[in-house]
Amino acid sequence: MGYKITKKENLSAIDFFMEVEAPHVARSWKPGQFVVLIVDEKGERVPMSVYYAEDGKIGMFIRRHGVTTFKLWYEKQVGDELLSVAGPLGKPIEVKYYGNVVFASDAVCAQAESYATLKAMKEAGNYTIAIQSFENKDNVYPEKFLAKPVADEHYLTTDDGSVGIKGHYLDVLKELIEKDKVDIVFAGGKLGSLKKLAELTRPYGIPTIVTVRQIMVDGTGMCGSCRILYDGQIKFACRDGPMFDAHKVDWDDVIKRDARFVEQQNLARERYLQKLREKGVI
Amino acid sequence: MVRKRPKLIKERVPTPERPVEERVKSFVEVNLGYDFASAVKEAERCLQCPVEYAPCIKGCPVHINIPGFIGKLVEHRDDPNKAVKEALRVIWGDNTLPAVTGRVCPQEEQCEMNCVMGKVGDPINIGKLERFVADYARKHSIEDELLAEMRPSVCGKGKVAVVGAGPAGLTCAGELAKLGYDVTIYEALHKPGGVLIYGIPEFRLPKEILDKEIAKLRELGVEIKLDHVVGKTVTLEELLEEYDAVFIGTGAGTPKLLNIPGILLDRIYSANEFLTRVNLMKAYKFPEYDEPIAVGKKTIVIGAGNTAMDAARSALRLGSEVTIAYRRGREDMTARIEEIQHAEEEGVKFEFFLNPVEFIGDENGRVKAVKFEKMKPLEERDKKGKRKIVGTGEYVTLEADTVIIAIGLEPNRIISEEATGLKVNPDGTLVVDENLMTSIPGVFAGGDAIRGEATVILAMGDGKRAAKAICDYIEKKRKANA
Numbered sequence: 229m230g231y232k233i234t235k236k237e238n239l240s241a242i243d244f245f246m247e248v249e250a251p252h253v254a255r256s257w258k259p260g261q262f263v264v265l266i267v268d269e270k271g272e273r274v275p276m277s278v279y280y281a282e283d284g285k286i287g288m289f290i291r292r293h294g295v296t297t298f299k300l301w302y303e304k305q306v307g308d309e310l311l312s313v314a315g316p317l318g319k320p321i322e323v324k325y326y327g328n329v330v331f332a333s334d335a336v337c338a339q340a341e342s343y344a345t346l347k348a349m350k351e352a353g354n355y356t357i358a359i360q361s362f363e364n365k366d367n368v369y370p371e372k373f374l375a376k377p378v379a380d381e382h383y384l385t386t387d388d389g390s391v392g393i394k395g396h397y398l399d400v401l402k403e404l405i406e407k408d409k410v411d412i413v414f415a416g417g418k419l420g421s422l423k424k425l426a427e428l429t430r431p432y433g434i435p436t437i438v439t440v441r442q443i444m445v446d447g448t449g450m451c452g453s454c455r456i457l458y459d460g461q462i463k464f465a466c467r468d469g470p471m472f473d474a475h476k477v478d479w480d481d482v483i484k485r486d487a488r489f490v491e492q493q494n495l496a497r498e499r500y501l502q503k504l505r506e507k508g509v510i
Numbered sequence: 511m512v513r514k515r516p517k518l519i520k521e522r523v524p525t526p527e528r529p530v531e532e533r534v535k536s537f538v539e540v541n542l543g544y545d546f547a548s549a550v551k552e553a554e555r556c557l558q559c560p561v562e563y564a565p566c567i568k569g570c571p572v573h574i575n576i577p578g579f580i581g582k583l584v585e586h587r588d589d590p591n592k593a594v595k596e597a598l599r600v601i602w603g604d605n606t607l608p609a610v611t612g613r614v615c616p617q618e619e620q621c622e623m624n625c626v627m628g629k630v631g632d633p634i635n636i637g638k639l640e641r642f643v644a645d646y647a648r649k650h651s652i653e654d655e656l657l658a659e660m661r662p663s664v665c666g667k668g669k670v671a672v673v674g675a676g677p678a679g680l681t682c683a684g685e686l687a688k689l690g691y692d693v694t695i696y697e698a699l700h701k702p703g704g705v706l707i708y709g710i711p712e713f714r715l716p717k718e719i720l721d722k723e724i725a726k727l728r729e730l731g732v733e734i735k736l737d738h739v740v741g742k743t744v745t746l747e748e749l750l751e752e753y754d755a756v757f758i759g760t761g762a763g764t765p766k767l768l769n770i771p772g773i774l775l776d777r778i779y780s781a782n783e784f785l786t787r788v789n790l791m792k793a794y795k796f797p798e799y800d801e802p803i804a805v806g807k808k809t810i811v812i813g814a815g816n817t818a819m820d821a822a823r824s825a826l827r828l829g830s831e832v833t834i835a836y837r838r839g840r841e842d843m844t845a846r847i848e849e850i851q852h853a854e855e856e857g858v859k860f861e862f863f864l865n866p867v868e869f870i871g872d873e874n875g876r877v878k879a880v881k882f883e884k885m886k887p888l889e890e891r892d893k894k895g896k897r898k899i900v901g902t903g904e905y906v907t908l909e910a911d912t913v914i915i916a917i918g919l920e921p922n923r924i925i926s927e928e929a930t931g932l933k934v935n936p937d938g939t940l941v942v943d944e945n946l947m948t949s950i951p952g953v954f955a956g957g958d959a960i961r962g963e964a965t966v967i968l969a970m971g972d973g974k975r976a977a978k979a980i981c982d983y984i985e986k987k988r989k990a991n992a
């Protein structure tokens with residue numbers, strides 16, 4: 229049994245879009261939930277956010293990070309199959325009327341979640357604000373993949389100002405908060421930014437719900453790999469999350485645990501790149 | 511037939527094992543099992559106690575007709591294929607996964623503990639004989655012949671969904687399929703087997719054997735839907751709409767962690783994470799396989815059950831020195847004796863009466879030592895008959911750059927959180943009645959999901975009992991509707 233790739237498109241210098249047939253996931257997926265996929269027989273289980281789920285297919289945004297995501301980019305084309313797609317996993321976001329809802333994103337998973345979440349929030353009658361941050365203009369996605377269609381207000385920023393506003397979502401958000409325009413913030417992406425975000429909104433008491441990305445294996449609460457310290461207690465990001473109240477997360481520990489396998493990942497990445505070079509793929 | 515009084519042979523016919531030096535470097539199976547001639551020799555030692563009172567049968571949680579299958583090996587000793595086929599037919603009457611149970615059951619506490627031969631010498635090596643029958647049958651396609659005979663003549667008696675492809679679910683599915691039901695298994699992971707595939711390492715239970723066991727189910731017409739998490743991908747309610755009954759065999763897969771300082775440090779694994787990376791994802795073959803594992807030079811494993819032994823012996827094979835630290839004494843270890851012996855032979859060290867109180871990290875956030883409180887036993891015993899222990903106020907610190915926590919597991923609550931009508935005990939196990947039916951009519955459960963951490967054979971026993979109860983339930987419903 230395989231899961232067929234139905235679409236694939238480059239998004240930027242680092243990210244790409246992929247659509248896969250996974251009717252069992254698509255039928256029940258809700259914003260906030262994720263999937264775990266395996267590329268091939270030798271592959272590892274990697275969690276991925278979902279950009280949309282419709283007609284038995286799911287769309288994903290993927291960053292070319294290391295072996296798994298390189299394999300997806302270099303080896304898997306439209307028509308090929310993935311070994312496994314499990315899900316949906318994790319708890320959905322509570323979609324209801326909050327007022328002015330912000331989704332702030334500065335990395336691949338969150339760019340996918342931005343669209344999915346705000347779409348649902350808009351349908352629930354909220355005023356939706358997207359702030360999508362990228363490092364520079366080479367990393368910015370084509371317009372059709374941004375959250376613009378589902379955002380009442382849309383801000384695009386780049387760190388170097390090469391496109392859109394110069395700066396980061398934190399800068400834009402600060403202004404919006406000062407203008408008293410924010411009832412709740414959803415966010416995801418770089419862990420370092422999420423830590424800063426928690427400190428930004430805390431003094432204002434603005435509810436801040438973010439994706440806590442942790443290294444996962446099963447994604448169902450079976451292994452404990454994704455454990456975090458939350459409000460002084462151990463929680464599993466896959467089962468109890470992945471969205472948590474940013475103000476209760478111990479961010480220093482989350483950031484440390486994210487680097488657990490860096491040595492192994494670098495070794496594997498170098499080996500894989502060497503193989504691609506030998507084959508003349510790159 | 512007048513039975514000749516057998517001569518008492520006190521010693522067991524041994525099974526060969528791979529030499530220690532060789533096995534600590536690889537994940538290939540340690541015990542090599544019997545060949546036909548030595549299996550018959552061991553079988554001949556059996557006194558053939560009458561089935562009605564054979565103590566070995568009483569000791570077996572699923573009451574395999576042990577003298578029955580052993581007798582077949584002796585009776586047809588001139589025709590190995592026939593001997594094995596008849597023996598397997600007897601075993602399959604009660605247990606469809608003998609290649610698994612022959613390897614992982616704690617025989618010394620069950621059948622073999624009760625064996626009358628144990629009073630005068632070594633008990634019959636029942637586990638290894640069971641394993642021999644299964645292995646020989648598989649290698650000589652005898653299973654296929656038997657399966658062909660067993661394939662149900664009537665199908666379409668009803669539709670049953672089984673949740674979880676561990677020993678409980680697999681057994682329940684197999685029994686129902688044999689009885690003519692359409693069965694679909696829903697499994698969260700990308701491979702079926704439950705703990706057998708993700709927890710128990712290859713050196714105890716080669717994956718190839720498990721794959722064959724599961725292929726038998728597919729032969730019987732069971733469909734297995736992988737990557738389906740019930741409670742997320744489909745709800746219990748949806749299953750009940752589509753099926754006549756549901757069996758929940760979701761096991762006890764959630765690791766207990768120690769709530770002590772330093773628990774989030776790098777290289778502190780739960781046994782489940784460690785074993786899943788190594789076994790299911792083949793991290794021992796990294797970087798040929800993509801799943802990484804990081805193990806240092808000195809590993810401490812906390813706990814003393816089968817999980818702890820499996821983790822310790824796996825870490826050893828990944829090149830680490832390993833110490834098992836247990837808060838109680840040697841006699842309280844819950845692992846199978848064979849596993850403890852194998853671990854010792856392979857060089858795993860044991861430390862007793864040490865209770866971890868803190869994990870100490872280095873400047874990079876990686877564990878470098880474990881601080882323990884020394885414990886001492888009291889005369890008083892707890893509910894399980896173990897001596898109670900108390901802290902002494904004295905502490906020791908042992909160096910370790912890898913820690914594996916194997917202090918227990920509890921049921922995963924994914925289904926019970928979603929299906930609100932499902933009654934759950936405080937420890938997360940599902941509430942069932944004497945027919946293994948849960949608080950929701952038509953939903954049955956068994957195995958670790960109702961027992962907490964138990965054993966493979968108990969899970970299989972539940973699967974089988976539930977299959978019968980499901981049959982009765984569906985028949986009754988049918989009659990009521992007719």
Ligand SMILES: Cc1cc2nc3c(=O)[nH]c(=O)nc-3n(C[C@H](O)[C@H](O)[C@H](O)COP(=O)(O)OP(=O)(O)OC[C@H]3O[C@@H](n4cnc5c(N)ncnc54)[C@H](O)[C@@H]3O)c2cc1C
Pocket residue numbers: 262273274275276277278288289290291292293294295296297298336337338340439440441442443444445470486487490493494497
């Ligand atoms: C809930 C959740 C949603 C995610 N959504 C997306 C997404 O939409 N798009 C996307 O590109 N990535 C997403 N990720 C991260 C994704 O899992 C990693 O990109 C992927 O594992 C990288 O694998 P690799 O072999 O290519 O790179 P590696 O070289 O193995 O890893 C690169 C980095 O990815 C992270 N990572 C590695 N393995 C895992 C793992 N098993 N689980 C979680 N993180 C890991 C680590 O931070 C690591 O430093 C998500 C992670 C989580 C937890």
Ligand SMILES: Cc1cc2nc3c(=O)[nH]c(=O)nc-3n(C[C@H](O)[C@H](O)[C@H](O)COP(=O)(O)OP(=O)(O)OC[C@H]3O[C@@H](n4cnc5c(N)ncnc54)[C@H](O)[C@@H]3O)c2cc1C
Pocket residue numbers: 614615616673674675676677678679696697698699702703704705706709710738739740741759760761762763785816817818820846922924925956957958959963964965966967969
């Ligand atoms: C490392 C280790 C070693 C062991 N060694 C031994 C031994 O030597 N001898 C022995 O007798 N016992 C041993 N045990 C215990 C034994 O493995 C268990 O008692 C037995 O596997 C329980 O079987 P089960 O079918 O109830 O559950 P499991 O084997 O746990 O199987 C449950 C299955 O359900 C799936 N699942 C869970 N939730 C869902 C869901 N919501 N939807 C779909 N699927 C789901 C899981 O992925 C899993 O595949 C060991 C246990 C461990 C962890």
Ligand code: SF4
Pocket residue numbers: 555556557558559564565566567576577624625626627634636
């Ligand atoms: S108790 Fe021992 S000797 Fe008696 S039938 Fe069982 S295995 Fe044979």
Ligand code: FES
Pocket residue numbers: 443444445446447448449450451452453454455464465466467
């Ligand atoms: S990924 Fe295994 S418990 Fe969360």
